[in-house]
Amino acid sequence: MALKGNLRDFTVTQLLNLINVAQKTGTLVVEGPNEKVFVSFREGKLAYAQIGEDGHSLAYVLHRAKKISSSQYRAINERAGNISDKELGLLLINASYVTQQDILSSLQVYFIGVVNRLFTWIEGLFRFEINLLPPDDKITMRISLENIIIEGSRRLREREQLQDEIPSLDMALKFSERPGTNIRNVNLSVEEWRVVSYINPKNTMRQIASTTKMNDIEIRRIVYGLLQAGLVEIVRPEGRLVKPMQGRLRVPQASKEEQKSLINRIISRIRSI
Amino acid sequence: MQTVKMVVTGPFNSGKTEFIRSVSEIDVVSTERKISSETERIKETTTVAMDFGRITVDNDLVLYLFGTPGQRRFDFMWEILSEGMLGFIVMVDSTRPETFREARSILETFRAYAPTPYVVTANKQDREEAWELDDMRIALRLDRKVKLLPCIATEKEAVKSVLLELLYSILAEMEAN
Numbered sequence: 001m002a003l004k005g006n007l008r009d010f011t012v013t014q015l016l017n018l019i020n021v022a023q024k025t026g027t028l029v030v031e032g033p034n035e036k037v038f039v040s041f042r043e044g045k046l047a048y049a050q051i052g053e054d055g056h057s058l059a060y061v062l063h064r065a066k067k068i069s070s071s072q073y074r075a076i077n078e079r080a081g082n083i084s085d086k087e088l089g090l091l092l093i094n095a096s097y098v099t100q101q102d103i104l105s106s107l108q109v110y111f112i113g114v115v116n117r118l119f120t121w122i123e124g125l126f127r128f129e130i131n132l133l134p135p136d137d138k139i140t141m142r143i144s145l146e147n148i149i150i151e152g153s154r155r156l157r158e159r160e161q162l163q164d165e166i167p168s169l170d171m172a173l174k175f176s177e178r179p180g181t182n183i184r185n186v187n188l189s190v191e192e193w194r195v196v197s198y199i200n201p202k203n204t205m206r207q208i209a210s211t212t213k214m215n216d217i218e219i220r221r222i223v224y225g226l227l228q229a230g231l232v233e234i235v236r237p238e239g240r241l242v243k244p245m246q247g248r249l250r251v252p253q254a255s256k257e258e259q260k261s262l263i264n265r266i267i268s269r270i271r272s273i
Numbered sequence: 274m275q276t277v278k279m280v281v282t283g284p285f286n287s288g289k290t291e292f293i294r295s296v297s298e299i300d301v302v303s304t305e306r307k308i309s310s311e312t313e314r315i316k317e318t319t320t321v322a323m324d325f326g327r328i329t330v331d332n333d334l335v336l337y338l339f340g341t342p343g344q345r346r347f348d349f350m351w352e353i354l355s356e357g358m359l360g361f362i363v364m365v366d367s368t369r370p371e372t373f374r375e376a377r378s379i380l381e382t383f384r385a386y387a388p389t390p391y392v393v394t395a396n397k398q399d400r401e402e403a404w405e406l407d408d409m410r411i412a413l414r415l416d417r418k419v420k421l422l423p424c425i426a427t428e429k430e431a432v433k434s435v436l437l438e439l440l441y442s443i444l445a446e447m448e449a450n
């Protein structure tokens with residue numbers, strides 16, 4: 001029977017386990033809502049992975065891994081855009097721009113990154129094509145799946161835990177007003193600060209996620225961290241839901257008088273401090 | 274509950290934290306300390322120390338004060354912070370002329386992000402080595418129309434004056450438009 005189905009019913013961890021145990025050779029094709037992922041295996045080991053039909057070149061992978069500079073990446077694209085990954089790899093090694101180890105480690109990180117991305121997908125059609133293998137000009141590897149599967153299980157547990165902690169993204173957030181809460185010396189990541197800047201009892205977590213282009217797990221993870229730190233509380237959305245505007249947020253488009261009134265209220269308050 | 278925000282920016286150690294702390298009703302969230310610790314260097318995810326304060330105006334309105342990270346390597350945060358702001362304040366350390374060029378660069382960057390009113394504050398004016406305002410205006414190449422305000426960021430009244438001047442500028446622009 002063809003190995004195919006939906007991630008809704010069969011998780012990526014289970015798929016990888018099956019491929020590992022059965023030592024399968026072929027390519028797992030997964031179609032998500034916005035993109036398609038191809039993950040190739042040889043005798044149960046991860047050999048290659050790409051996002052989209054064309055995937056990314058070796059030059060892209062090395063640039064992302066900071067093994068080559070932006071100007072080198074540009075030069076390669078301009079002068080050697082049609083060269084195969086294998087030829088490019090040899091060229092770069094011979095010219096002493098990178099070592100073989102640089103190439104292999106960068107590819108490993110990239111391939112594993114592609115697979116880890118799949119762990120965040122809750123839904124998607126998958127099929128395992130035994131006759132589909134990576135193109136000959138691509139560099140392949142032999143990466144054991146055990147650690148990837150363990151990491152995937154951990155992410156799955158985390159996802160389930162986060163869903164238990166924050167079951168609904170249609171709730172809003174407000175900053176904690178607990179007196180005496182010690183919130184000094186909190187270092188937040190860029191993504192966390194981006195979420196913090198949209199916190200408003202009128203904005204649901206789903207709307208914040210949409211505006212900041214985060215998926216369900218990412219927003220839950222960030223909110224969970226802020227909850228644990230005592231910085232925010234989950235509240236019912238207030239009144240009419242205010243959809244965060246795409247791009248630049250603005251003060252709601254009130255009339256001129258309303259805007260002036262708002263500023264005057266702030267002025268009065270500042271004077272009274 | 275409506276929220277509005279102002280951004281306090283400026284070079285590293287210009288007094289942003291103290292400025293926000295002087296008027297915020299909550300403890301300022303973080304400071305710019307420990308930026309070169311070994312622990313931070315080996316972290317996989319870059320964390321950003323920023324200042325965050327709050328002033329509750331009334332039952333329906335809250336003003337947030339965001340202090341930008343002063344280090345240049347965090348300048349990618351500035352655009353995020355500038356989204357939706359009412360206006361911004363550029364803090365300049367009057368005692369460190371070597372930071373004036375950077376202050377000017379930060380000012381131009383924020384002006385490009387958003388056409389909102391702003392003021393420039395000459396902080397640490399209580400220090401003996403502080404530059405005179407007129408000299409700072411020339412060194413910062415500020416137009417005559419730009420408000421350059423003396424400030425001592427640890428003094429609440431001085432900080433209030435700066436915030437009020439920015440609010441007056443915002444009102445004036447609304448009138449003009």
